[in-house]
Each structure stands twice: as structure tokens, then as C-alpha cells.
Amino acid sequence: MNELQKFYxxxxxxxxxxxxxxxxxxxxxxxxxxxxxQFWAExxxxxxxxxxxxxxxxxxxxxxxxxxxxxxxxLNVSYNCIDRHLTERGEQTAIIFEGDEPSDTQNISxxxxxxxxxxxxxxxxxxxxxxxxxxxIYMPMIPEVGxxxxxCARIGAVHSVVFGGFSTESIKARIQAADCKVVIxxxxxxxxxxxxxxxxxxxxxxxxxxxxxxxxxxxxTGADVAWNDETDVNYQQAMATVSSICEPEVMDAExxxxxxxTSGSTGAPKGxxxxxxGYLLYAxxxxxxxxxxxxxxxxxxxxxxxxxxxHSYIFYGPLANGATTLVFEGVPTYxxxxxxxxxxxxxxxxxxxxxxxxxxxxxxxGDEYVLDKDLSSLRLLxxxxxxxxxxxxxxxYEIVGKSNCPIVDTWWQTETGGILITSLPGSAGMKPGAAxxxxxxxxxxxxxxxxxxxxxxxxGALVMKGSWPGQMRTLYGDHERFHQTxxxxxxxxxxxxxGAQRDKDGYYWILGRIDDVLNxxxxxxxxxxxxxxLVLHPKISEAAVVGYPHDIKGQGVYAYxxxxxxxVESEELIVELKALVAKELGSFSKPDLxxxxxxxxxxxxxxxxxRILRKIAENDLGTLGDTSTLADPSVVEDLxxxxxxx
Ligand code: PRX
Numbered sequence: 001m002n003e004l005q006k007f008y009x010x011x012x013x014x015x016x017x018x019x020x021x022x023x024x025x026x027x028x029x030x031x032x033x034x035x036x037x038q039f040w041a042e043x044x045x046x047x048x049x050x051x052x053x054x055x056x057x058x059x060x061x062x063x064x065x066x067x068x069x070x071x072x073x074x075l076n077v078s079y080n081c082i083d084r085h086l087t088e089r090g091e092q093t094a095i096i097f098e099g100d101e102p103s104d105t106q107n108i109s110x111x112x113x114x115x116x117x118x119x120x121x122x123x124x125x126x127x128x129x130x131x132x133x134x135x136x137i138y139m140p141m142i143p144e145v146g147x148x149x150x151x152c153a154r155i156g157a158v159h160s161v162v163f164g165g166f167s168t169e170s171i172k173a174r175i176q177a178a179d180c181k182v183v184i185x186x187x188x189x190x191x192x193x194x195x196x197x198x199x200x201x202x203x204x205x206x207x208x209x210x211x212x213x214x215x216x217x218x219x220x221t222g223a224d225v226a227w228n229d230e231t232d233v234n235y236q237q238a239m240a241t242v243s244s245i246c247e248p249e250v251m252d253a254e255x256x257x258x259x260x261x262t263s264g265s266t267g268a269p270k271g272x273x274x275x276x277x278g279y280l281l282y283a284x285x286x287x288x289x290x291x292x293x294x295x296x297x298x299x300x301x302x303x304x305x306x307x308x309x310x311h312s313y314i315f316y317g318p319l320a321n322g323a324t325t326l327v328f329e330g331v332p333t334y335x336x337x338x339x340x341x342x343x344x345x346x347x348x349x350x351x352x353x354x355x356x357x358x359x360x361x362x363x364x365x366g367d368e369y370v371l372d373k374d375l376s377s378l379r380l381l382x383x384x385x386x387x388x389x390x391x392x393x394x395x396x397y398e399i400v401g402k403s404n405c406p407i408v409d410t411w412w413q414t415e416t417g418g419i420l421i422t423s424l425p426g427s428a429g430m431k432p433g434a435a436x437x438x439x440x441x442x443x444x445x446x447x448x449x450x451x452x453x454x455x456x457x458x459x460g461a462l463v464m465k466g467s468w469p470g471q472m473r474t475l476y477g478d479h480e481r482f483h484q485t486x487x488x489x490x491x492x493x494x495x496x497x498x499g500a501q502r503d504k505d506g507y508y509w510i511l512g513r514i515d516d517v518l519n520x521x522x523x524x525x526x527x528x529x530x531x532x533x534l535v536l537h538p539k540i541s542e543a544a545v546v547g548y549p550h551d552i553k554g555q556g557v558y559a560y561x562x563x564x565x566x567x568v569e570s571e572e573l574i575v576e577l578k579a580l581v582a583k584e585l586g587s588f589s590k591p592d593l594x595x596x597x598x599x600x601x602x603x604x605x606x607x608x609x610x611r612i613l614r615k616i617a618e619n620d621l622g623t624l625g626d627t628s629t630l631a632d633p634s635v636v637e638d639l640x641x642x643x644x645x646x
Contacts, residue, residue: 004390008397009429013379014406018426019289025427025437032440039441040069040281040469047284047320048277049084050075051250060467062492065483068254069278069469076248077257077276078121078154080284081319082114083248090114093324096298096347097143100190100330102339108143110322113150115244116143120151122242127214127233129182131156131249134259136180137305138162138171138202140189141329144218144235145305146315148184153257153276156249160259160271163306164189164198166586172205174261177271178476181211184235186218187225192334199225206231253277259476260308262414263526264485265497265515271476272308272414280320282418282470286439287317290408291351292380292425300326301353301382302340307523308414309384312470313353317418332358338369341400345373352400353382353410355522356392360552363395370399380425382408385522386554387510393432411435411510413496414524415486417470420444421508434507441468446502451490454502461514462500463493516610518547520555525589527610533584534559534577534591539567544600544608548617548645550592557590558617560597560639569596593617593644599635601627612636619645 015021020028032039037057044054054073060066082094090111097106108116129135135157139145145161152159160178162171175183185202188195199217203226206212217225218235257276261269287293299318303309318325326347332340332354340362344352362369381401388396388409397407406425412418421444423429423436430436438444443465446458454460471494475482489495499511518525527545534543542562550556561577563569578590595617601609615624616639627633 004394005432007429007431010426011404011406013404014292014425017379018292018424020424020427022427025424029438029440033443036441036466043285044070044073044277044281044469047281048075048080054253054277058467062467062487062494065474065479065487067467067471067473069467070253073253073277074250075253075277075280076154076251077280077316078117078150079248080280081150081153081316082110082117085110085322086114089322092322094319095143095146096324096326098326098328098330098343098347099142100193100334102335102342106143113147116147117150117154118244118246119239119242120147121154121246123216123233123235123238124151124155124157124182125246126238126242127182127216129155129157132158133182134158134160134178134180136160136162136171136175136178136183138164138166138183138185138198139218139305140164140186140191140198140220141304141327142186142218142220143327144186146327149258149305149311149315154246154248156251156255158256158258160261161306161311162261163304163586164196165306165588167583168201168204169584170586171201172208173268175205175209175212177261177268178259179211182214182216183212184216184218186220187223188221190221190329192331195221195223197223203228251276254473256473258311260311260414262308263517263524263529265517265526266528269526269529270481270485272472273474273476274417274470275473278469278471279417280316282468283312283317284320286418286470287313287323288321289424290410290419290422290439291353291382293318293321293323293351295322297350298324298326298348298377299351300328300343300347300349302328302332302355302358303353303384308417312418332362333365336369337362337365338373341370341373341375344375344378348377350377350379351382352378352380353384355385356383356388357386357521357553359383359388359392359396363392364552367399375400375402378405380408381405382410384410384412386519387433387512390432397432406430409433409435411508415472416468417472420464420468423507431507434503434509436507438508444500444508445493446500447490447493457502457504459501459511460499461490462496462498462508462510463490464496465493467494518545518555518557520547520550520557521553521588523588525557529585530557530559530581530589530591533581533589534561536584537577537580539564539573540577542600544597544610544613545591546610546614546617548593548614556592558644559591559594560600560613561594562597562600595639595642595644597639597642599632599638601636601639602631603629604631606631613639616640616643617645619643
């Protein structure tokens with residue numbers, strides 16, 4: 001551990017403003033582990049309103065991958081996020097919206113949110129959407145994305161939000177995989193002054209989705225878009241004709257709330273399924289305690305609704321707590337690198353939650369954009385998506401937080417629904433780069449290669465013993481893959497896919513993925529998906545993708561490609577290959593570096609040795625390891641010769 005990673009005690013501000021000091025955290029944590037049923041029953045009754053009380057708390061068998069929480073309980077997520085707040089806080093702002101242009105702002109009260117969501121739910125009903133149907137949402141970061149999610153929840157439809165940066169091909173694959181019959185989109189989205197043609201992307205996708213009978217289009221920019229009278233529905237016009245009364249559907253705790261596709265190490269993206277009761281409880285409870293959220297706080301999470309962070313910590317968690325949550329359409333560098341801090345000053349943000357990649361990018365542009373703003377409203381800072389390097393942590397802590405705001409480094413995954421590891425702000429000091437201690441009810445375990453639990457200070461694979469309410473329940477349409485991916489590597493535990501180290505104080509340091517998943521700017525990318533896109537090019541016979549350290553993105557995408565016989569290397573082809581990946585997957589998946597590889601290092605059974613490719617990409621040639629088991633060891637010399645980073 002170096003000087004930059006020294007221990008920072010609980011800040012005076014966090015001490016004065018906390019739900020849990022250290023003894024309280026320890027006591028409650030113990031209770032949550034020794035008597036989980038009682039602990040979670042109490043939380044479920046404190047945080048949520050139920051139409052019908054649950055009969056049992058947990059029914060979990062990790063060997064069979066069967067996970068159920070709050071069986072027999074009935075509730076509605078949209079009721080919990082909106083209706084129950086109306087008497088007390090109907091006029092309070094639920095959503096502060098700020099568009100791409102700083103002058104474009106709007107406050108939406110809980111009353112207004114209620115009206116919009118009820119109407120949107122009626123629009124969906126009008127188009128035949130029923131409980132259990134799947135609905136695809138491909139939207140900009142505007143309030144309507146939240147209305148759409150909550151409208152689905154209100155009528156019991158299952159939403160599948162697809163990030164607005166995904167390409168036509170990715171939308172198509174996700175619509176087909178979840179068998180969505182309705183798509184909600186906008187004419188265009190606007191980010192950083194640029195317009196992105198969402199409707200046109202959907203149009204191209206649905207030509208091969210015969211089951212889609214309705215495309216609901218929100219007018220965002222008013223751009224001229226192609227129109228199909230049979231399927232396309234103008235959102236604003238439809239909203240004007242429907243009633244603003246819509247009773248929430250009574251849902252079982254274990255009914256699905258949403259599907260969210262995420263990349264895995266192999267195969268097509270996985271449709272992670274979260275259910276109504278456990279997920280909402282876990283999102284609400286972690287939101288309140290991790291961010292020390294109090295009534296009246298103004299809270300801003302910079303994520304996109306297309307990722308789990310947007311689901312849990314822009315919409316579901318904060319709204320279940322009756323919070324004021326900010327929805328931002330733009331990017332942190334437009335109109336300049338002071339945008340976030342300008343927004344903190346104007347909206348008097350108290351809690352700010354972002355990703356290390358954004359912090360690193362802003363840090364690189366200079367302190368002056370921060371120092372001329374009044375950031376005195378800030379009380380707490382959060383980080384998510386990847387390990388935060390100590391340099392970025394210090395900049396965030398000192399320059400943004402003025403050494404006064406605790407930083408919660410929150411470790412979790414799409415699959416976990418909410419934060420599993422983070423030190424609660426008032427209960428434990430901080431170590432820059434460490435996620436910290438487990439949340440209530442969470443039992444992280446480090447195992448060695450054989451799956452044996454390691455005690456005390458240890459390093460190995462991170463797995464979880466026992467369930468927590470926000471855990472995913474299955475992969476949509478493929479429970480066997482769910483079992484295989486998460487419960488077969490280490491029998492009896494949930495396998496996270498991350499490596500971690502536990503130090504003498506019990507803090508967890510996340511070391512990154514131990515499978516072939518990349519983490520680029522906090523986005524999860526599957527190497528297999530990028531490879532499949534590259535080999536679609538007629539001139540490419542084979543591709544292998546690995547990650548390499550990247551100053552801003554955390555990891556960059558490094559692709560090795562092998563040409564078909566008789567084809568020649570060229571700069572134009574590199575450009576074409578990058579464009580091909582952007583078209584197939586979205587531009588955020590584009591390789592940063594492409595190296596020609598006349599041969600790839602393979603075992604005699606034909607398996608590509610990515611370990612070697614990673615080392616060559618990183619220019620770390622001292623530890624290539626044993627290459628003698630390769631079918632043709634000479635290819636390694638050739639790849640080293642051609643390496644791009646030196
Ligand atoms: O490798 C871990 C990394 O992001 C992965 C989960 O990605 P995703 O499902 O897209 O969810 C991202 C937002 C929750 C994890 O397996 N990760 C996430 N948070 C952290 C992190 N790595 C280190 N520190 C974190 N705080």
C-alpha cells in the first residue's frame with residue numbers, strides 16, 4: 001500500500017450526519033447475518049408498502065439456483081415509488097430534469113409524476129400491453145424514460161431498457177431475445193450538442209422483429225422521422241387522449257420487474273431478471289443508507305437509465321424513498337468541463353454519484369473548472385463501475401469534496417441489483433481504491449482456485465455466501481445458463497466473476513474481472529461479442545480481443561485480427577473494422593487498437609491463450625509464462641514484434 005492509499009478516518013461531517021456509526025453498523029450487520037429472516041422482514045415492512053404481507057422471507061438454494069424472497073407478498077413498484085408519497089409530498093420535486101443545454105431544466109413534482117405515469121400506463125394498455133408482457137425502452141435521458149419504466153411497473157409489464165448508445169443490431173437482438181412486442185423510443189436524443197437518430201435505429205431494427213406491433217415515439221427534438229401509420233404512435237398525441245387514472249396492478253413479490261441485458265464472457269448478452277419485491281427493497285434501502293439520504297436532499301447520479309445504476313439509483317431506489325433525483329441528458333464535458341460542477345452549484349446537489357472514468361477525464365482537463373464553482377452544498381460523493389485509482393480518488397476527495405465529503409466506493413453488478421460492498425459513510429473510514437466493507441446481510445467470501453474459503457487477509461475469487469433481496473433470479477428464458485454461469489464454478493456460492501483482496505481490517509479491494517469480460521469506461525463489454533463483430537468482415541478470418549490499461553477508460557479494447565488468405569493489411573481496413581464494431585454493437589465498444597495477427601497463440605486443442613495476448617497488449621513481456629504448450633510457439637515472437645504499445 002502506498003502513501004496515496006493511506007487510511008482516512010470518518011470525516012467530521014459524516015460523523016455528525018449518519019444513520020450508522022461503527023458500533024451501530026457492527027451490531028446491525030451481526031443481526032443481519034445471524035438472523036436474516038427477522039432482519040429482512042423488518043426492513044421489508046419499514047421500506048415498502050405491501051398489499052398483502054409475505055408469508056416467508058427467504059427460500060434460497062444456491063445448488064439449484066432457486067432464489068425467492070418474500071413469498072406470498074403482494075405489492076406494486078410504481079405505487080411504492082409514487083402514490084404512497086402523494087399525501088405527504090405531492091408538491092415536492094421528484095425529478096429535476098436538465099437537458100443537454102444548461103438552460104433546459106424542468107422540475108417534476110410527485111403529483112406530476114403520478115399523472116404522467118398513469119397516462120403512459122393507459123397508452124400502453126391502449127396498445128394491448130398486459131401484465132407479464134415485455135416492453136423494450138430505447139430512450140434518451142429525459143423524464144419520459146422514467147415514466148416509461150414506471151408505467152410498465154404500474155401495469156405489471158416487464159421492461160427491458162436498451163442503452164441509447166447501442167446500435168441497431170444490438171437493439172434487434174435484445175428485442176428478439178425478450179420477445180418484446182412494443183418499443184418505446186424518441187425521435188432523437190441529444191448529447192453534447194449532437195443529435196442521435198434513435199427512431200431511425202429502431203426502424204432498422206424492427207424490420208426483422210415481426211412481433212413488434214407498436215413503436216411509441218416521444219418527440220424530443222421534433223426531427224423529421226420516417227413514419228409507419230400501422231405501428232408508430234406519437235407519444236404526445238396519445239397522452240393527450242387518455243385518462244390520468246390507472247390503478248396499479250397487484251403483483252407478487254417474485255413477479256419480474258425488468259430484464260436488463262449485460263455482457264458475459266461467452267455467447268450472447270445475458271438477460272438478467274429482477275423481481276418486484278426484493279429488488280425494490282434492496283434498491284431503496286441501499287440508496288438511503290449508503291448515500292445517507294435525508295428528506296430534502298438533492299441527489300444526482302450521473303448514470304444512464306440503460307445500465308443497472310440508472311435503474312437502481314436514478315429511479316427505483318430514490319423514488320421509493322420519496323427523494324428528489326436529477327435526470328441529466330447531456331455529457332460532463334459539454335458545453336465545457338465545468339458542466340457537472342455548474343449543475344452542482346445551480347441545483348445545490350448534496351449527494352453526487354459518478355464513475356471513475358468521468359472523474360479521470362475531468363481531472364485531466366484541469367482544476368480551474370471546479371475551483372470557480374460553489375460546491376458547498378455537496379455532502380457526500382460516490383463512485384461506481386470500476387476500481388477508482390488513488391490519484392482520481394484524491395482529486396475527487398480534495399478538489400471536488402474539499403476534504404470534507406466522504407467518498408463511498410460502491411462495488412456491485414447488474415446481477416446484484418444494488419450495492420453489496422461499500423463502507424457506510426459514518427461507520428468506517430476510507431481507503432482510496434478499496435470498496436470497503438459489506439452492506440447488511442451481505443457475506444463476501446474469498447476462495448482459492450479449488451473453491452476453498454480463505455480466512456483473514458486473502459486474495460482470490462470473490463463469491464457470495466447466502467442471498468440478499470436484490471439478487472437476480474434468473475436469466476430470461478435460460479435458467480440453465482443462470483445456474484451454469486453463477487452457481488457452478490464454486491458450488492453453494494454466487495460467483496461474481498471478480499477477483500478481490502481482503503486486508504487486515506476486513507476491507508475488500510476489487511482487483512477486476514477474472515473472466516474475459518472487459519470494463520471500458522465502466523461499461524461491461526464481452527470480448528466474444530466484439531470478436532464476433534470483427535469476423536463478420538469478409539476479409540477477416542479470426543479475431544481475439546483483450547483489455548489493456550487505459551488512462552481515462554480504465555481499460556481499452558485491443559483486438560488482434562487475422563486476415564483471410566491473400567488479403568492485405570491496410571489503414572483503411574482498420575477504419576472499416578472499427579466502423580463495423582460500432583455498427584454491430586455501438587461506438588463505445590469500438591477497439592482502440594487493432595493489431596494484425598498472422599497467427600494467434602493457441603493450445604493444441606485450439607483454445608486461444610488470451611493470457612499471452614493480454615501480456616503482449618500491455619507490453620509486459622517479462623512474464624509471458626510458459627509458451628511451450630502452444631501448437632506453434634513461433635507466433636508469439638511475431639506478435640511481440642508487431643505489438644502496438646511499447
Ligand atoms: O468488475 C466489477 C466492476 O463492474 C462489474 C459490474 O459491471 P456492471 O454489471 O455493468 O455494473 C456496473 C455498475 C454496478 C463488476 O463485476 N465494478 C463495479 N463497481 C466497482 C467495480 N469494480 C471495482 N470497484 C467498484 N466500485
